[in-house]
Amino acid sequence: MTLQTIVERSLSMLGYPAATHELFNRYSDSTQLDIAPSARISIGCLLRRQVELGPHTRLSRGCVLDGDVTIRKRTNLEPNCDLVGDVELGKYCAIARETTFQQTNHKTSQPSMQIRFYDEVLDSDLPPTAEGPITVGNDVWIGTRATILSGVSIGDGAIIGAGSVVTDDVEPYAIVAGVPAERVKWRFPKAIREKLLDLEWWEWDRDEILDNREFFERELREAEDIPTVSI
Known part of the structure; x- marks a missing residue:
């Protein structure tokens, strides 16, 4: 077991206390x-x-x-989520338990697909493949055991159904579900979606959010339901 592995396991058991971050970055060759x-x-x-x-x-x-x-800011990950590869999650997202973001894949164009075989038997390398980074917007809810695959972009305000496998981009405020995931409905009518995207409330600071409490506590059924905001 390498020193790097020992340190990683120790920090994992401690919950990565803030006092250790700078020291870890100074001595780690592969993690920052x-x-x-x-x-x-x-x-x-x-x-x-x-x-x-x-x-x-x-x-x-x-x-x-x-x-x-x-x-990004105030996003929550529930237990046992895996984020592998180049992955970016926006602000105020709710990621349910056991969700997987798999940005890299096994290379399939060579005789074997097992990375361990190339490493231990051939003393060679089998680099992973990818279709591009995974990007998730703001105010996105992803249900339990969903899988988000390489190259996918999920728009602001979208909802991903539990157990879905997302292989294509998801539009803002779309609700998708299934294997592969497809749009089943919109979260809001078009006029509301456009207003919300224009407001970009997730960019507000805490005082601006509190000053517009009425906006956040209101049911949105028509564009007129969005009150005049103060920012």
Whole structure:
């Protein structure tokens, strides 16, 4: 077992306390952490390579972030989520338990597809393939055990049904479900979607959000239901 592995496991068991981040970055050859002081990481999580966690992000027990991973402000990951490869999650997202973001895939054009075979038997390399980064917008809800595959972009305000496998881009405020995932309905009528995208409320600061409490506590059925906001 390498020193790097020992340190990773120790930090995982401790929940990556803030006092260890700078020291870890100084001595790690393969992992760099940029974690906001207000971020919360539960015991049992594992962070590898390039990981950035924004203010008030929360990782529940057993989450694995392995790649170039960025999670923006106030996004929550429930237990046992896996983010592998180049993955970016926007602000205020709700990611249910056991969701997988799989940005890299096995290469299938050579005789074997097993990375271990090339490493241990041939002393060679089988690099992974990818269709592009995974990007998730703001205010997105992803249901339990959904899988998001390489190259997918999910728009602001979208909902991904539990158990879905997302292979194509998802439009803002679309509700998709199934294997492969397809749009089943819109979260709001077009006029409301356009107003919400124009407002970009997720970019507001805390005072602006509190000043517009009425906006957040109102049911939206028609565009007129969106009150005049104060920002």
